[in-house]
Amino acid sequence: MVRRGGNGISGAAAWRLLSGSCLAGLAVISQPAMAQDEAPQSRGGIAEIVVTARYVEESIQDTPIAITAQTEEQLEAANVTNIGTLGSVVPNLQTVPGDSQSAGTPRISLRGVQQGETSSLAVPPAVAIYNDGVYHSTTAGSELDFTDVVRVEVNRGPQSTLSGNASIAGSIKLFTQDPKGDGSGFVSLGYGSRDHMEAAGALDVGLSPTLAVRAFGHFDRQRGFGNRLDFTCMMDKLGTPELAGSLPYFQPDSGQKDCVIGHTGGGTTAVGQVKLLWEPSSDVSLLLTARHREEDLEETPEVTYGYTGTCVQPVDGYPDGIGPQPCTASALAQVYQLAAYNVYGVILDNRFVTPARDGGIYDTYATNCRPKIDLTAEIPSSVPGGSPTAFPDHYSDNVCYEPRKFADHTMLSGKLEASLADNINMTAIGAYTKYSNEFTQNGDQSPLGAVISHFLNKDEMWSGELRFDGTLLDDRLVWNLGGFAVETDGYQNNYISFVNIQQTNSVHGVNKSQSVFAHLDYNLTDRWRISGGGRYSHTNIAITIDNPNAGVIVDEAVNATQNRWDWLISTDYKINEDVLVYATAATGSRPPGLTTIILNDRQLRPTSDEELISYEVGVKADILDRRLRTNLTAFYLDYKKLSSSAFGTQCLNEPGTGTATWFNYQYQTPEAVAACEQFPGNPVPTNYSNNVGIPAEVKGFEWEITALPVDGLRLDWTGGYNKFESGAEPGQPGYLFPGNLRQPEWNMHANVSYDIFTEIGTFTPRLDWNWQSKQTFDRSSSTRAPLPQFIIDPYSIWNAQLVYKSPDEDWSATLQVTNLADKYYHYQLLEGSINQQTRVAAPREWKLTVRKEF
Numbered sequence: 001m002v003r004r005g006g007n008g009i010s011g012a013a014a015w016r017l018l019s020g021s022c023l024a025g026l027a028v029i030s031q032p033a034m035a036q037d038e039a040p041q042s043r044g045g046i047a048e049i050v051v052t053a054r055y056v057e058e059s060i061q062d063t064p065i066a067i068t069a070q071t072e073e074q075l076e077a078a079n080v081t082n083i084g085t086l087g088s089v090v091p092n093l094q095t096v097p098g099d100s101q102s103a104g105t106p107r108i109s110l111r112g113v114q115q116g117e118t119s120s121l122a123v124p125p126a127v128a129i130y131n132d133g134v135y136h137s138t139t140a141g142s143e144l145d146f147t148d149v150v151r152v153e154v155n156r157g158p159q160s161t162l163s164g165n166a167s168i169a170g171s172i173k174l175f176t177q178d179p180k181g182d183g184s185g186f187v188s189l190g191y192g193s194r195d196h197m198e199a200a201g202a203l204d205v206g207l208s209p210t211l212a213v214r215a216f217g218h219f220d221r222q223r224g225f226g227n228r229l230d231f232t233c234m235m236d237k238l239g240t241p242e243l244a245g246s247l248p249y250f251q252p253d254s255g256q257k258d259c260v261i262g263h264t265g266g267g268t269t270a271v272g273q274v275k276l277l278w279e280p281s282s283d284v285s286l287l288l289t290a291r292h293r294e295e296d297l298e299e300t301p302e303v304t305y306g307y308t309g310t311c312v313q314p315v316d317g318y319p320d321g322i323g324p325q326p327c328t329a330s331a332l333a334q335v336y337q338l339a340a341y342n343v344y345g346v347i348l349d350n351r352f353v354t355p356a357r358d359g360g361i362y363d364t365y366a367t368n369c370r371p372k373i374d375l376t377a378e379i380p381s382s383v384p385g386g387s388p389t390a391f392p393d394h395y396s397d398n399v400c401y402e403p404r405k406f407a408d409h410t411m412l413s414g415k416l417e418a419s420l421a422d423n424i425n426m427t428a429i430g431a432y433t434k435y436s437n438e439f440t441q442n443g444d445q446s447p448l449g450a451v452i453s454h455f456l457n458k459d460e461m462w463s464g465e466l467r468f469d470g471t472l473l474d475d476r477l478v479w480n481l482g483g484f485a486v487e488t489d490g491y492q493n494n495y496i497s498f499v500n501i502q503q504t505n506s507v508h509g510v511n512k513s514q515s516v517f518a519h520l521d522y523n524l525t526d527r528w529r530i531s532g533g534g535r536y537s538h539t540n541i542a543i544t545i546d547n548p549n550a551g552v553i554v555d556e557a558v559n560a561t562q563n564r565w566d567w568l569i570s571t572d573y574k575i576n577e578d579v580l581v582y583a584t585a586a587t588g589s590r591p592p593g594l595t596t597i598i599l600n601d602r603q604l605r606p607t608s609d610e611e612l613i614s615y616e617v618g619v620k621a622d623i624l625d626r627r628l629r630t631n632l633t634a635f636y637l638d639y640k641k642l643s644s645s646a647f648g649t650q651c652l653n654e655p656g657t658g659t660a661t662w663f664n665y666q667y668q669t670p671e672a673v674a675a676c677e678q679f680p681g682n683p684v685p686t687n688y689s690n691n692v693g694i695p696a697e698v699k700g701f702e703w704e705i706t707a708l709p710v711d712g713l714r715l716d717w718t719g720g721y722n723k724f725e726s727g728a729e730p731g732q733p734g735y736l737f738p739g740n741l742r743q744p745e746w747n748m749h750a751n752v753s754y755d756i757f758t759e760i761g762t763f764t765p766r767l768d769w770n771w772q773s774k775q776t777f778d779r780s781s782s783t784r785a786p787l788p789q790f791i792i793d794p795y796s797i798w799n800a801q802l803v804y805k806s807p808d809e810d811w812s813a814t815l816q817v818t819n820l821a822d823k824y825y826h827y828q829l830l831e832g833s834i835n836q837q838t839r840v841a842a843p844r845e846w847k848l849t850v851r852k853e854f
Contacts, residue, residue, distance in 0.1 A: 045626025064582035091720030113169035128167035158588025168588035181212030192847030224266030230254035245345030267297030370449030386682030608693035641693035644734030650688035651676035694734035695727030712755035719748035
């Protein structure tokens with residue numbers, strides 16, 4: 001009998017066209033489905049959930065791994081729509097939607113192990129992300145949506161023996177609905193805040209007794225919550241036209257539109273998927289899948305809190321300088337300020353901080369454009385006889401990019417399952433994924449465009465996996481072995497311009513990984529089991545760089561290679577039918593990467609690989625006639641090597657041609673200038689990121705509690721605590737000064753819902769609470785406690801919904817309100833040499849959705 005995730009085929013049904021859905025192409029290769037719906041309840045109480053986290057079917061309560069499984073209904077109720085918002089309901093998982101520099105790359109941290117927010121294809125992930133069993137091998141494009149899902153499963157802790165050496169933190173797995181062939185389906189329509197329009201539909205039909213197909217489509221459009229404002233128009237509106245200098249209106253008719261020239265935080269997404277399931281016999285099944293997603297989004301909602309380095313030292317024509325004196329800004333920043341002031345009579349200062357709206361700041365003056373400036377401006381050298389700081393010959397002004405983000409994601413995959421014998425099964429998986437995105441960063445959040453970068457990523461991924469599993473020794477030994485290979489071929493074409501620096505950087509990378517693995521479970525008794533596994537991986541990342549503006553031309557590929565063994569040992573014991581205790585030790589690893597965005601060839605260096613040993617103990621209990629589920633976990637991560645980045649300084653006046661000396665100072669500080677004075681010529685510090693491997697440890701605990709005190713009433717409470725401690729010595733890269741945090745130490749989620757049964761249907765009100773503790777973002781985290789402007793205090797977010805279901809449950813209506821208290825909150829705080837800014841979250845929103853099942 002073939003083991004299969006999802007549901008099998010029932011009788012044949014007539015084929016009908018799914019109107020309004022997005023077109024998905026024909027699938028040509030395999031698709032894994034590694035989890036099932038909640039199984040029917042045999043004893044009442046909390047439903048059993050069947051997972052295949054270890055590639056065999058077992059109840060989540062019998063799996064000796066810390067797993068969070070959320071169904072589609074639970075995710076929708078908690079306002080979790082994609083990976084970027086998943087952290088609100090998973091213990092010790094922090095997920096933050098991508099900022100303007102990373103576009104569709106969410107920032108993920110799990111148990112203090114960070115995925116990172118870079119979209120570089122040359123830096124391997126730390127969290128393995130799967131879409132219907134297909135591995136997504138880059139952080140770029142990992143912002144997968146939760147449409148038509150059965151469940152999302154988060155496996156916490158390293159999964160290196162079964163999911164590979166790029167799952168040092170854990171894995172996130174999405175499982176969408178498989179064809180049932182029963183003629184079922186649904187149509188839903190939604191409308192909400194700021195003209196939020198949503199439509200979705202699915203149709204599941206049997207084409208024959210052995211062939212079924214499911215087609216699904218989803219469309220979503222909403223106007224953003226942030227305004228893009230015309231600066232000069234706003235100065236006129238506020239009665240301070242002198243602050244605009246001679247900057248013209250960005251749009252001639254801005255005054256007729258209340259100075260609004262666009263929005264941030266909204267946009268359009270469309271997803272289409274087709275699955276074809278063929279079961280010629282009870283021993284063989286073939287599942288083919290085609291999925292395509294398109295995004296046309298407004299700019300990332302980022303705002304500035306203030307500006308730094310807003311001055312120009314005394315120069316020809318301005319004997320008293322411009323702005324506060326004495327001017328301590330870097331010469332790089334000063335030359336741009338002078339170039340803008342010569343043309344428009346303004347510099348980058350707090351005049352470009354937008355006025356507060358709705359109790360918080362959501363707006364920006366960014367235009368994604370750089371106007372014409374005085375490219376002849378220069379700042380004299382502070383060293384007698386030194387060369388002045390000026391613009392390079394290739395520098396461009398009067399440039400403009402569309403204020404939108406574009407992305408598309410196509411996946412073709414398939415899975416073949418076969419029972420080769422009574423106790424031997426085979427699973428063969430193959431997949432092709434193509435992803436691309438295009439976006440712009442206007443980092444200074446002003447119409448002066450001092451920081452303009454444009455990014456274009458294109459990635460193609462091929463993967464294949466072959467697994468065998470079975471039993472031996474009268475079914476006391478359960479075994480699983482297989483092999484996996486993935487190849488990613490990607491291009492990044494980046495235009496990066498920061499004050500008087502401009503680069504056109506083209507990077508080509510190829511990432512290949514092959515591995516073999518085995519996992520064994522042996523039942524010593526009916527209650528006591530031991531488990532073990534191992535995986536051997538070979539990984540190679542090769543990149544070439546063409547960045548003539550920075551003098552970086554790497555024609556012959558630079559490689560980062562790793563050969564590695566990972567292992568796992570585990571034991572679990574069933575105290576009784578409803579209580580399991582377990583203990584696990586496992587290694588986790590992450591291959592080395594390569595830098596791709598560098599200011600000059602002397603900054604080219606590899607990143608460190610990562611390795612740790614994880615120790616975990618836990619208890620999983622269903623008690624009180626399965627009306628109370630309590631899962632508790634404690635863990636300790638012993639980092640042997642943690643890849644640690646540290647922002648510092650390179651002295652451009654350092655002689656020689658080898659790798660530049662790295663200084664542990666921010667480049668715009670007096671300490672950086674002093675460090676560069678030891679070399680001949682004008683001391684010119686510039687930003688320089690270093691990466692080394694350091695020891696560290698993380699310890700913590702997690703809980704997941706579900707209670708059904710009375711019929712209809714459900715309570716959930718989950719949370720986690722993690723404590724990260726760097727093993728680096730003070731003054732060394734990777735040292736974390738007391739008070740700085742790698743991720744919030746605490747996070748919690750709770751919800752309460754109650755089914756009210758009436759003659760006209762069921763009404764279910766639900767209230768959700770999300771809370772996380774303090775976050776810090778000080779870039780000088782190795783040398784000082786976080787400054788107040790780099791601290792996000794603890795905050796709570798409340799969401800509510802009311803669901804109505806008709807007596808036969810074929811009609812439903814859901815009224816949902818998110819951010820119920822309309823709290824102003826944000827995800828991160830950043831400061832550079834120009835300004836301080838943040839990625840803001842949405843204010844209160846509502847949406848009404850009506851759904852018809854058939």
